[in-house]
Amino acid sequence: MSDEIKFSSMGGIEIPPREELNTDLQIEELPLPEVVYLPVKQHIGRPGKIIVNKGDYVKRGQCIVEEQEGVSARLHASVSGEILDIKEIPDGMGGKSEAIIIKRDQNSEFKRIDFSLKNKKEKSAEEIREIIKNSGIIGMGGAGFPTHIKLSPPADKPIDTIIINGSESEPYIAVDDRTMQEKTAKIFRGLELIKKAVGAENGFIVCEENKKNAIKKLAAESQNWPELNYQIVDSLYPHGAEKMLIEACLNREIPEGELPMEVGVIVNNVQTAVAVAEAVDEQQPVVDRIVSVSGYGIKNPKNLIVPLGTPIKELIDYCGGLVSKKSILIIGGTMTGFRAESTKIPVSKTGFGIIVLSEAEYKEYESRVCIRCAKCVDACPVYITPNRITDFINNDYLEEAEALSLASCIECGSCAYVCPAGRPLLRWLREGKARVRKRNN
Ligand code: SF4
Ligand code: SF4
Structure with a gap:
């Protein structure tokens, strides 16, 4: 396996493949969790309206959150059981999100189609x-x-x-x-x-x-x-x-x-x-999803089908646990995901991966001064200049960053991946976009 990064003439990069860890592993069913934590908002747009109450008994597949006008989506119970609570839970990124917590009824029938x-x-x-x-x-x-x-x-x-x-x-x-x-x-x-x-x-x-x-x-x-x-x-x-x-x-x-x-x-x-x-x-709504649990920091990588709302700790335990306490947990992909602060985060509709990186895989660079090598520019698939745009963002020149097509950034993370100075370009680009959105609202 080569670790060399190759640049494509169309933009984009060839990164060393790692999916060989999981590609031949058949999808397995995770044993059912005792409790699921279902964040109300798992989509882009407006959160839906909760239509159940604490203490209600709900069935797997029952609608518990209805969509609102505009861009919004429904949510369904992923297990049958009693609603223990409806409250804010940590989202694993330092924030909180409202969630419906269901204790599974051990006697209920559980069918996957x-x-x-x-x-x-x-x-x-x-x-x-x-x-x-x-x-x-x-x-x-x-x-x-x-x-x-x-x-x-x-x-x-x-x-x-x-x-x-x-x-x-x-x-x-x-x-x-x-x-x-x-x-x-x-x-x-x-x-x-x-x-x-x-x-x-x-x-x-x-x-x-x-x-x-x-x-x-x-x-x-x-x-x-x-x-x-x-x-x-x-x-x-x-x-x-x-x-x-x-x-x-x-x-x-x-x-x-x-x-x-x-x-x-x-x-x-x-x-x-x-x-x-x-x-x-x-007639099955979205109640499960497939998740890759991978990386050299997990003992037994697996591809699992999991009820939504299952805490990621259950997936990690089912995969034999971490190789070392110093392993790094990433939710989503290594290019676009985020480093998780907690294993209590639940699996959501968009949560396709849990990556556990070993110490050897994870190189935590200290961000250093830009050496003007332009590797980030070569890597960018939408032909913008991440080095210059992030300079503007970091100096609060948002209009200048927009003039250099900040909005075209697809947040792929290629620029940050190739940067030899370890500059967190993707994080800065996302922050810049968030500040533009805030200013425009
Ligand atoms: S994250 Fe944005 S700026 Fe960086 S390479 Fe991808 S598209 Fe280009
Ligand atoms: S890759 Fe990093 S060091 Fe090179 S120009 Fe871009 S930001 Fe600067």
């Missing part, structure tokens, strides 16, 4: 969008945007192509890879339904060229879906990002600050496609 397509249901486009809304489906690749909103573009933005994105390219994570290997038919079925929901003519699944087993499965399954297809892209980071993917697959460029619908495209993650198929055919 099977992966076959024996219950296919035919629905109209409107019915599919309504089911997606009622099932609390959001972008499960990490973006968290409510899917029913994404699939309701304005009339003057017709969609001709749906891309189902299986090209996760962050190191260690094998969630999309395993989903493509184990739920192949459901991904095609989800694509068929999403295509119908928006009236798109074309639809295909995208997989990176280094996921050989997933490609074999897609190739075999595609025989059953004559109107759908799959495409293979380079395994370069961050080519799984929507903007990069659309350019690579369709040669269409999204204007700065605009969404893929501007060029007639909607992109959904493979797990989102599966969630759509399960919602329409099996």
